[in-house]
Amino acid sequence: MNKFVCPECRKEAKVVVDHAAGDTVCTDCGLVLEAHYIDETSEWRTFSDDSSSNDPVRVGGPSNPLLTDGGLSTTISKANGAQGDFMSSLGRWQNRGSNPDRALLVAFRTIGTMADRLGLVSTIKDRADEIYKKVEDLKSIRGRSQDAILAACLYIACRQEDKPRTFKEICSVANGASKKEIGRATKFIVKQLEEEMGRSMVMGTIHAGDFLRRFCSHLGMSNQAVRAATEAVKRSEQLDIRKSPISIAAAAIYMISQLSDDKKPLKDISRVAGVAEATIRNSYKDLHPHAAKLVPDWFAKEETLKILCAP
Secondary structure (H helix, E strand, O other), X not given: OEEEEEOOOOEXXXXXXXXXXXXXXXXXXXXXXXXXXXXXXXXXXXXXXXOOOOOOOOOOOOOOOOOOOOOOOOOOOOOOOOOHHHHHHHHHHHHXXXXXXXXXXXXXXXXXXXXXXXOOOHXXXXXXXXHHHHHHHOOOOOOOOHHHHHHHHHHHHHHHOOOOOOHHHHHOOOOOOOHHHHHHHHHHHHHHHHHHHOOOOOOOOOOOHHHHHHHHHHHOOOHHHHHHHHHHHHHHOOOOOOOOHHHHHHHHHHHHHHHOOOOOOHHHHHHHHOOOHHHHHHHXXXXXXXXXXXXXXXXXXXXXXXXXXXX
């Protein structure tokens, strides 16, 4: 508390500063002597993911451990007046030559954009950044499609975080890289990292249920149909059906759709799942004999299953 002559009390009084409200208040009469006080002291912030630094007065975003300088750098902005051209040129020189992580920053930004477009959480984006940094350090990706490499890193990160995406979904945000290029890049990255680690790389197991709800949402299916398809997919795991999880999910959706009031054409299911219609038919052929076990009783009775299309 500081001593101050209060104009209301007309005597020397003690005042306190309310930093939250920005007011200076007299402790005797409660008069606000100064409003909207500006706190000119250092800004103290804490970052839980930046435990390496013990300086609480550092401001700005948390540092990135994948970058040489932690991602904290100074940028020279363009000045006004006669020296604008010189300062602008100096800024361009600084951005081009003095930042050793410029290529990494561009790659991380691209991965972040793809992750945002797919609605992925930050942990997947961070894992993709780590994978790309490891591969980039091996100096083995030169001459390969950068877009395919970045997309492959994101695909692997989704697998490792148990939030898999199909190659078609990754391809839709991969800036022109094809499914075949992303698939080749994925195999290449996995091989490179496994050789570096000296052991097999954990990719995470893919289940049909990982894709089902997303497919149903894109098709606009009812809640009951989604629940029935989810149960059907879970029950299919007890059967020896040797098909890809994506095609099984698509086939289960096709089966449940036939039993619902809002039937979905096979071509729409094929488009959403990114699987050929013939592939879905083949998987449906394996599911059809077990329809009584797969379809929940509350959704369709056994005699109702007769309306299912023959495989």
